[in-house]
Amino acid sequence: MILVTGATGRIGGRVVHELIAAGAAVRALTRRPDDVRLPGGAVAVYGDLLVAASVEPAFEGVDVAYLFPVPGWPVAALLAAARKAGVHRIVLLSSAPLPGGPGVIERQHRANEDAVRVSGLPWTFVRPSALMANDLSWAPAIRAEDTVYQAFPDASLAPVDEHDVAAVVAAALLDGDRAGHTYELSGPQPLTTVERVAILGEVLGRPLRFTELSPRELRTALAAGHPPAVADAMIGILAAATGTTAPILPGVHQATGGPPKTYAEWATRHASHFR
Secondary structure, X not given: OEEEOOOOOHHHHHHHHHHHHOOOOEEEEEOOOOOOOOOOOEEEEEXXXXXXXXXXXXXXXXXXXXXXXXXXXXXXXXXXXXXXXXXXXXXXXXXXXXXXXXOHHHHHHHHHHHHHXXXXXOEEEEEEOOEHHHHHHHHHHHHHHOEEEEOOOOEEEOOEOHHHHHHHHHHHHHOHHHOOOEEEEOOOOOEXXXXXXXXXXXXXXXXXXXXXXXXXXXXXHHHXXXXXXXXXXXXXXXXXXEOOOOOOOEHHHHHHOOOOOOHHHHHHXXXXXXX
């Protein structure tokens, strides 16, 4: 039995699909098990990662668990519950090294990894770089004005498709020989912000405008949905990525044997969000 946390998210939901397609027995953790639609064979169970006791029943009978980190989660208590229930292995979603050095975001991911190591449970770490799905935040302005409002037009990232992240997670869950491996993931090409906007325009078949925000304006927008320290860290990452060329990381190919999907492929799949 495989437990998937974050099972209704963009990555976790796809992990469930990958596992079911491979014939695995899947338990999907969610705070609203009566409201979710899962592929046939997957079983939704209640659990809140912020409350370790609520997840304890979900660990019973589980061989390997995928942990999707959430801010403020009691990771040590969750791991203790997993070990007590007899879970054999953990696959943890983490983060690749970020531009500008280890800020608050990267430090938290490394603390999660340290907690898993200390738990004594065998582990696999999946470390994506920036996610292509982050650009879905541009969708409302593109639909309304054909415009992207963003700072740091020349910040270079190599974002990775969330489907590729899920494929690596699923491969790690299905193969016990991947214990002890760390997979660092990126997309296949470094792209600046304005280059990604241009690709979106080509996919949508209409030109998109780019309006540059100041770092202060972007921070104000980010702070509406993130703690101040995280908003500051996101600004720092983009600032550090400006004038650089993002590295291409090998984890997708290492784990799946295939190349990572391009930004154009991701944009085509998500075109309806921008129309």
